[in-house]
Amino acid sequence: MKLRRFDTSKIKVRSSDGKSRIPGGPGGIGIGTLVLAAIAYFVFGADPMQTITAIEGSQQTASGQAQQDNLSEEQVCNQGPYAVEACNALQSLNETWQPEFARVGMRFEQPVLDLFRGGQVSTQGCGSATSAAGPFYCPADMGIYIDTGFYDQLAQMTGEAGDFARLYVIAHEYGHHIQNLTGLAEQVRSAQQQNPASANELQVRMELQADCYAGVWAGKNRSLIEPGDLQEGMRAASAIGDDTLQRSAGQRINPEGFTHGSSAQRMAALNAGLESADDAVCDRYFA
Ligand SMILES: [Zn+2]
Numbered sequence: 001m002k003l004r005r006f007d008t009s010k011i012k013v014r015s016s017d018g019k020s021r022i023p024g025g026p027g028g029i030g031i032g033t034l035v036l037a038a039i040a041y042f043v044f045g046a047d048p049m050q051t052i053t054a055i056e057g058s059q060q061t062a063s064g065q066a067q068q069d070n071l072s073e074e075q076v077c078n079q080g081p082y083a084v085e086a087c088n089a090l091q092s093l094n095e096t097w098q099p100e101f102a103r104v105g106m107r108f109e110q111p112v113l114d115l116f117r118g119g120q121v122s123t124q125g126c127g128s129a130t131s132a133a134g135p136f137y138c139p140a141d142m143g144i145y146i147d148t149g150f151y152d153q154l155a156q157m158t159g160e161a162g163d164f165a166r167l168y169v170i171a172h173e174y175g176h177h178i179q180n181l182t183g184l185a186e187q188v189r190s191a192q193q194q195n196p197a198s199a200n201e202l203q204v205r206m207e208l209q210a211d212c213y214a215g216v217w218a219g220k221n222r223s224l225i226e227p228g229d230l231q232e233g234m235r236a237a238s239a240i241g242d243d244t245l246q247r248s249a250g251q252r253i254n255p256e257g258f259t260h261g262s263s264a265q266r267m268a269a270l271n272a273g274l275e276s277a278d279d280a281v282c283d284r285y286f287a
Pocket of ligand 1: 173
């Protein structure tokens with residue numbers, strides 16, 4: 001997509017430094033850990049777009065604050081091409097979604113993008129997570145957490161390094177932010193607690209709605225879409241469907257174990273948002 005260059009006065013970004021976060025632990029996360037993380041990813045089918053809702057008991061530092069690199073927002077966004085692209089996307093997402101909230105008189109708040117490094121991050125509101133969990137959204141601190149190393153994994157999984165696959169990832173996590181602001185995430189959490197048997201299905205619906213919101217963002221910015229973008233997005237949606245992940249992990253396809261939806265469901269959700277460019281279409285997952 002031909003996104004405009006970011007302006008740090010219009011976005012919230014930071015970079016947590018995972019390496020200094022483990023008291024008494026190893027001084028860093030090496031290649032071996034990353035390889036293990038990749039293996040764990042395929043073996044367990046851990047999803048790259050997990051919303052962390054279950055991680056409790058935060059392992060914060062003594063100050064009660066996640067440690068952060070002393071990088072300015074400008075420096076965080078200029079760490080490399082992936083960071084620039086993510087900051088560009090974040091601003092576009094803010095500019096696309098803020099007016100939608102204004103239109104219905106709902107309070108809007110920007111999420112903060114944390115481009116963390118070092119394989120592990122200690123969030124302010126959701127405890128610790130490793131890169132193996134993939135990009136995630138933490139409702140408690142409104143943070144979108146992405147280890148930019150994930151983008152290399154994504155390129156391997158989808159067999160290409162197209163920008164739209166990466167943009168789809170951040171737009172999907174932004175979709176979870178929307179669910180947080182609208183109160184849907186909270187409703188789903190309490191429904192899951194009341195009826196644990198439905199927890200998995202509700203989780204899938206939430207993930208598909210986040211895919212749909214990602215599509216709405218792209219649909220509302222159709223003029224910026226370049227040839228090949230949509231195919232990249234569809235290939236990414238297909239590559240990270242639960243059935244495809246299960247198959248590549250050598251497992252039998254087990255819909256009960258789906259947490260994000262099948263490849264076909266994810267592609268359909270992204271496409272529904274894209275074609276309509278209307279977020280009301282994404283209500284269908286909870287209608
Ligand atoms: Zn998700």
